[in-house]
Amino acid sequence: MQRKRKLLILLAGVLFLAVMSGFGAWVSNMETPHTTAPSPAVQEAHSGPYLIRLQVDPNPPTPSREATLALQVLREQQPITNARITLETTMQAMDMGTTPLEAQSQNNNLYLAHFRFSMSGPWLLHTRIAISGEQPITVTFEITAQ
Incomplete structure (x- = not known):
């Protein structure tokens, strides 16, 4: 039982980090203005x-x-x-x-x-x-x- 609990806590921590990483990338993309490359000369x-x-x-x-x-x-x-x-x-x-x-x-x-x-x-x-x-x-x- 103790082992399952530790594994569950570890998985919850990994999931939390993955979600926060994705959220951070999403927020970062929203703050960065997207510019279109100029046309060739x-x-x-x-x-x-x-x-x-x-x-x-x-x-x-x-x-x-x-x-x-x-x-x-x-x-x-x-x-x-x-x-x-x-x-x-x-x-x-x-x-x-x-x-x-x-x-x-x-x-x-x-x-x-x-x-x-x-x-x-x-x-x-x-x-x-x-x-x-x-x-x-x-x-x-x-x-x-x-």
Whole structure:
């Protein structure tokens, strides 16, 4: 009987320590703010024979200032300069509606658009590229505003 009692006390102590350890880890996680990693400085997506490259400045974008979205469209390493690029931004975590944009062709083989991310968090940039005589290309990039 004495032996069972000691074993029961030992098991109760181990269980208590396990519960307290789990509770401590849970509280620790609640107090630590979770941040999302910034998007890569340059993102690339492929669609058929095309490579679409996106660079966001500043990276990560912030709600306090407008970001420049610079796109480059390449086919077999050659820039495409006669495309019409339309963009649509949507926030992943919250329905903020969509914002349509049109990227303007620049002399340096880039297409630029400007957008102010209204909140921190992950956003999707839906990109539609129309090239004369070809089917439109669509790619989606993820951008994390902070």
